[in-house]
Amino acid sequence: MSDLLYFPPSLQRFEPKRMVFSTWVDHLPFAYDLVEAIRPKTVVELGVYNGLSFFTFCQAMVENDIDGVAYAVDCWEGDEHTDAYDDSIFKDVQSHAREHYRGISYLMKMYFHEALQHFEDDSIDLLHIDGLHTYEAVKEDFETWYPKVKPGGIVLFHDVMARIKDFGAWRFFEELEASQQDIFKFNHGFGLGVLRKPGGADPDAALLKLLFSREEENVQKLRQLYVHASHFLEARRQARRFKELAGAKNKGGQGKQAGAQ
Ligand SMILES: C[S@@+](CC[C@H](N)C(=O)[O-])C[C@H]1O[C@@H](n2cnc3c(N)ncnc32)[C@H](O)[C@@H]1O
Numbered sequence: 001m002s003d004l005l006y007f008p009p010s011l012q013r014f015e016p017k018r019m020v021f022s023t024w025v026d027h028l029p030f031a032y033d034l035v036e037a038i039r040p041k042t043v044v045e046l047g048v049y050n051g052l053s054f055f056t057f058c059q060a061m062v063e064n065d066i067d068g069v070a071y072a073v074d075c076w077e078g079d080e081h082t083d084a085y086d087d088s089i090f091k092d093v094q095s096h097a098r099e100h101y102r103g104i105s106y107l108m109k110m111y112f113h114e115a116l117q118h119f120e121d122d123s124i125d126l127l128h129i130d131g132l133h134t135y136e137a138v139k140e141d142f143e144t145w146y147p148k149v150k151p152g153g154i155v156l157f158h159d160v161m162a163r164i165k166d167f168g169a170w171r172f173f174e175e176l177e178a179s180q181q182d183i184f185k186f187n188h189g190f191g192l193g194v195l196r197k198p199g200g201a202d203p204d205a206a207l208l209k210l211l212f213s214r215e216e217e218n219v220q221k222l223r224q225l226y227v228h229a230s231h232f233l234e235a236r237r238q239a240r241r242f243k244e245l246a247g248a249k250n251k252g253g254q255g256k257q258a259g260a261q
Contacts, residue, residue: 152200
């Protein structure tokens with residue numbers, strides 16, 4: 001990061017409002033910083049499940065005064081990798097969206113191919129592809145949705161390091177790495193791929209310059225930075241939980257004493 005100074009906003013002020021189980025957890029600080037850097041007008045997520053990644057995008061938009069809209073596309077039925085789940089997941093996402101992100105978040109309960117018609121070509125600033133993770137599904141999601149992304153827009157791919165079962169996001173992303181100029185891969189948290197569609201104005205946000213500098217030193221340091229950022233977030237969360245538990249225990253103790261008097 002030689003001559004570029006970068007102090008990620010996530011380290012300064014990010015406290016996740018939504019914390020549910022998901023393998024996405026290690027990428028929350030980066031997601032927050034990316035949204036702050038690109039200030040998207042239109043965000044689309046393909047594959048939402050319980051909303052961990054989606055609501056991080058939403059939170060970053062609100063806390064950084066970004067005037068945009070985030071669309072969450074999912075059939076909310078599950079797939080071969082998540083397994084089928086019941087409607088309680090959708091209801092929970094819906095109530096969180098209503099409570100915290102009314103007016104900036106739209107839930108599109110449908111299949112990805114059905115949602116396509118609702119978006120113009122070259123209209124999406126940030127697209128997150130996180131549906132079924134077979135090679136064929138990721139390739140299809142990318143090829144059908146890429147025309148909808150603005151020149152200079154960003155596409156994220158989750159699980160590009162997961163080489164389990166019939167997961168194939170890693171193989172599709174490797175093919176992109178061989179052909180694309182502005183591309184970056186985080187290895188931690190099952191891998192997160194970041195691709196910038198060619199065109200648009202030259203990015204001036206420091207994070208984007210670092211991501212696509214193609215300098216080995218920057219690549220290594222960015223990867224380390226976000227491994228540490230995710231550990232830092234988790235450590236802070238545990239410390240807070242510990243404090244809450246200790247507080248509850250102390251109150252319980254005082255209550256007993258008071259009752260004995
Ligand atoms: C890996 S989960 C998404 C994880 C989520 N981004 C997170 O933060 O934890 C994949 C989701 O994609 C949905 N899905 C997979 N293929 C789909 C398709 N073709 N159309 C609509 N939803 C789909 C599933 O219902 C599932 O909820």
